[in-house]
Amino acid sequence: TSSTQAEEKKGKATPSPVTITNPDRVIYPESGLTKGQLADYYLRIVDPMLEWLGDRPVSLVRCPQGRAKACFFQKHDAGSFGDAVKHVPIREKDGHDEPYLYLDDAKGLLTCVQMGAIEFHGWGSKVADVEMPDRLVFDLDPDEGLGFDAVRRAASQLRDVLGEMGLASWPLLSGGKGVHVVVPLDASRAWPEVKDFASRFARAISEAHPDRFTANMKKTERKGRIFLDWLRNQRGATAVLPYSARARTNAPVAAPITWDELEETESGGRFTILDVEELLKRAGSKALKGWAQAKQRLPEL
Numbered sequence: 001t002s003s004t005q006a007e008e009k010k011g012k013a014t015p016s017p018v019t020i021t022n023p024d025r026v027i028y029p030e031s032g033l034t035k036g037q038l039a040d041y042y043l044r045i046v047d048p049m050l051e052w053l054g055d056r057p058v059s060l061v062r063c064p065q066g067r068a069k070a071c072f073f074q075k076h077d078a079g080s081f082g083d084a085v086k087h088v089p090i091r092e093k094d095g096h097d098e099p100y101l102y103l104d105d106a107k108g109l110l111t112c113v114q115m116g117a118i119e120f121h122g123w124g125s126k127v128a129d130v131e132m133p134d135r136l137v138f139d140l141d142p143d144e145g146l147g148f149d150a151v152r153r154a155a156s157q158l159r160d161v162l163g164e165m166g167l168a169s170w171p172l173l174s175g176g177k178g179v180h181v182v183v184p185l186d187a188s189r190a191w192p193e194v195k196d197f198a199s200r201f202a203r204a205i206s207e208a209h210p211d212r213f214t215a216n217m218k219k220t221e222r223k224g225r226i227f228l229d230w231l232r233n234q235r236g237a238t239a240v241l242p243y244s245a246r247a248r249t250n251a252p253v254a255a256p257i258t259w260d261e262l263e264e265t266e267s268g269g270r271f272t273i274l275d276v277e278e279l280l281k282r283a284g285s286k287a288l289k290g291w292a293q294a295k296q297r298l299p300e301l
């Protein structure tokens with residue numbers, strides 16, 4: 001009936017393709033948000049989320065007893081997820097194949113939530129050819145005590161330098177302390193070249209602005225600076241995916257934004273799972289249309 005359609009449009013009546021057990025279990029104790037609410041969020045956000053998550057090897061942060069209890073990072077599946085979650089064999093360094101996870105629909109996504117997943121992290125390549133990355137990401141990790149204004153400034157500085165090299169980039173609020181600067185690629189180069197580019201780029205920036213940046217992951221090297229985490233750009237590394245919820249206070253979400261919006265943003269956790277209507281509206285908006293979509297060839301450095 002049309003009233004059901006209206007309800008579905010408002011997101012009240014969309015049936016979950018997966019039974020969520022213990023929907024009243026509190027996942028976020030500081031705000032009382034439950035597993036059912038988290039599942040509702042993912043059910044609503046599934047379409048924009050799959051644009052990035054779909055067909056990409058994915059790792060999960062699972063916290064079956066809620067975010068304040070034990071959580072673990074899961075890369076492989078020995079079979080406990082059933083058919084809704086797909087597998088892609090990926091060659092490990094020692095030469096044997098491991099089954100990595102990937103998802104391509106709401107059922108797969110909600111199956112993971114039912115299994116206690118909160119966060120979804122993706123490879124920088126797709127299952128069709130895991131050796132050819134289609135995005136670079138610079139994960140800006142500020143030293144403790146640095147404000148978001150420093151992150152904001154650092155991100156726009158990266159955008160400018162990348163722009164001078166002919167590379168367009170887009171900001172993603174991580175849902176945590178930082179911003180990820182995402183550079184979509186044409187997947188014409190393999191991991192070693194992409195990693196080499198990311199490493200050289202991060203080193204060049206930190207040498208040019210040693211007061212602001214470090215390319216060294218050692219915490220002792222960070223002192224008042226931003227660690228330009230280029231290590232997300234090696235084979236097997238992951239970064240949080242757009243629209244993933246985070247296992248952090250008040251259920252923040254990794255959210256695509258525009259460069260203009262970043263100027264007025266005060267924290268990496270500006271959006272939470274309770275902002276799903278706004279996030280959906282934004283995802284369909286003109287400003288975010290084509291967010292991080294470009295087939296860019298990596299230049300020589």
Ligand code: ATP
Pocket residue numbers: 073121122139140141174175176177178179229237238239240268
């Ligand atoms: P923040 O903005 O607060 O730094 P973040 O998502 O960037 O949030 P990081 O700690 O910088 O968090 O982590 C960067 C990435 O490293 C994560 O997005 C994730 O994909 C990956 N990662 C996190 N935990 C693990 C883990 N236990 N094993 C492997 N990779 C992980």
Ligand code: MN
Pocket residue numbers: 139140141174178229
């Ligand atoms: Mn980070």
Ligand code: MN
Pocket residue numbers: 139141229
């Ligand atoms: Mn990092």
